[in-house]
Amino acid sequence: MNHNADQCIGSIHSAKAWVWLIFSLWYFVPVYYMPFSGTVYVLLAGVYCVFVALYLWAITLQSRHIWKPVLALTVLAIAITPYTPGSSTFFSYIGFLIGYFYRTRVWVSILAGLALIIGALHFYFSYQFPFFALPALSGLVTISIIGYVERIRTEARTSQLKSRQEIEQLAVIAERERIARDLHDILGHTLSSIALKAELAEKLLTQEKLDNAKQHLSELHQIARNSLSLVRQTVSGYKHRGLSGEVMELCEKLRQNGFIVDLNGDIPQLSPRAETAIILALTELTTNILRHSNGNHCQIEFQQSCDKILVRMRDNGAVKSLIPGNGLQGIQERLNALTGDLQSSISKGCEFVISLPRKELHQQG
Template sequence: MKDFFSSFIEQPFDGLKSWLFFSPMLYSAFYFLAFFFEDFSGEKTALILAAYALYLFLYTAIYLDHKRALIYIAGIILLCIGISSILFSSYALLWSSSYFCGYLYKRKAAIALLAVNIVSAVVASQILSHGNVLFFLLSSILPLVSTWFFGSVGQYFKLDNIIKKQKDQQIESLAQIAERERIARDMHDLLGHSLTCIALKSELAAKLLNTDNIEKAKTEIEEVSELSRTALQEVREAIGNYKKRSFNEQIKSLVAKLHSADIQVSTDLANLKLNAETETALTLVATEAVTNILRHSRADKVHISLIDKYNKLVFTISDNGQIKKLVEGNGIQGMRERIEKLGGKIQFQIKNGMTTEISLDESIAC
């Protein structure tokens, strides 16, 4: 039964850590609206408060156990209908249940559950012992539909973020595969010839030993030894190059990631010899900028440039994305701190996309 209910769920919550946990709860404040218009006996007040406590339990249960959310939503609906006989503002509980239906469930199931909430509001209005039925319906159904829509929009953005994360992971995976293939090709090109020569010379030395041609066999074995040392040195150099790739090589790797996301990239990189500290800082900044482009910008064109301008090194990354406002999170702050530590300046401009521009004194950067 639990699996049956969960099969209709489109997107669960992130548990109590999600900010969405609190937003629908605000609607329930209208539950106490009736207290401003009439006085309740002590027994009725206790019953109303007990019903609200039960609502909070069901509300929290939806977040903690979303697979059984339909049961808890049904509980909220029944609670609303039951308490409406003494509290005309009980309709506020339906707003939360409607939000959950819009956020949690697939479109067809969500629409069906919206209809159930509307029918429940109608039923609750007929149980009212006093109060205006039309006012009850208008006060419950219109906000009910609005909160359902709000929940549906929340689900859309949640799914969109998940798709973006999956795409980022896929891009990262493709980049890793490409890097492994490059290393494999390099190792093949590097060792293929040397190992072939070693094998041939070893076979030749064995044949020469069989014919008692000791001197020639010794010469071949010495050459095998020399080839082995040369191959070992080449492998060590190759590994050292992998550990320390140049700035331009790092940029090429980032460009490959952008290409994997179907983003056109143009580059204008001057052949400048940067010091190690500058290379590291610019590489980290470029990596953060490209990550932000992939995750947030929805750009399809990117330009990366590194130029020497009036004794200043200017590094620029620009895109044609849809960023309207810059929010300086940890990533942006980290970029700023790295560049300012080198005595440089970093600027962000939002116009027809986003441009990140870094300027450093040539005497510091090179």
């Protein structure tokens, strides 16, 4: 039995138990058209009280224990049938319990067995069909189907709720990973720039070149302020200067460190997510060039094909091997989330090719 149904039957149907018990008063209908002795009246009332207790007990149980009240209710119905055809009412409640708690094969088997019991009781005690067999069979089958359908609906609602919770958890995890990658890329680039500027300023101070040292310290201050702004913009998913502004800034940074920079192609207008991914990728690649490249020339090129947007970044440094670290892995993961890719080559210098689908182009208007 599904554990979700175990949880829901007690919390949902127990709250409505007294409402459904109103229909059990049909048990007393034969009192109006059949003669009973005083002892039988007491017996009927006592049996009804036992029935109510068993029913209320049943709706608090889990499926592995439901056979106990079902068996007890069945025995109770059989035992009181010789005295009143009103016992047919009990079979409706038994039908609901087996329909709600048991899987299809077991449910159908028990349902068939109960129908045979009803048929046997009908013929043995010779009750008229409309007074026992008809209400017993119709109540058993119809109410049992209602219980079965209710179980399916309960499981579906529980499954949907669980799916939504899992999706929300995955979204939170993905967002945390995105922020972690973005901050890693930004802080890695920023700290490298700060370390470089601080080292130069320290050397200039040692050489007592105060004016040059002051200039580097001023640039260090500006880098820190720009980086703080970039961190805030990254967390919110936007970049203040946009892709063009960031590319120009990266080109200027490379030139300040002795690189000749060629910028080719038209910089496209991308969706915010794609723009963020490209900016952080180029920032990480620029940091790698400044750290590891022994070249003096860098080229950044933007291209568009019928189905892709390509961004190439290459330098003429001598690289013998390329071992992807956290930075490159972060770029790859971010691009994969956009159905993009990152390819690298070290045959002639070091070249990286970023590709994104054309659907990431910003749709204006």
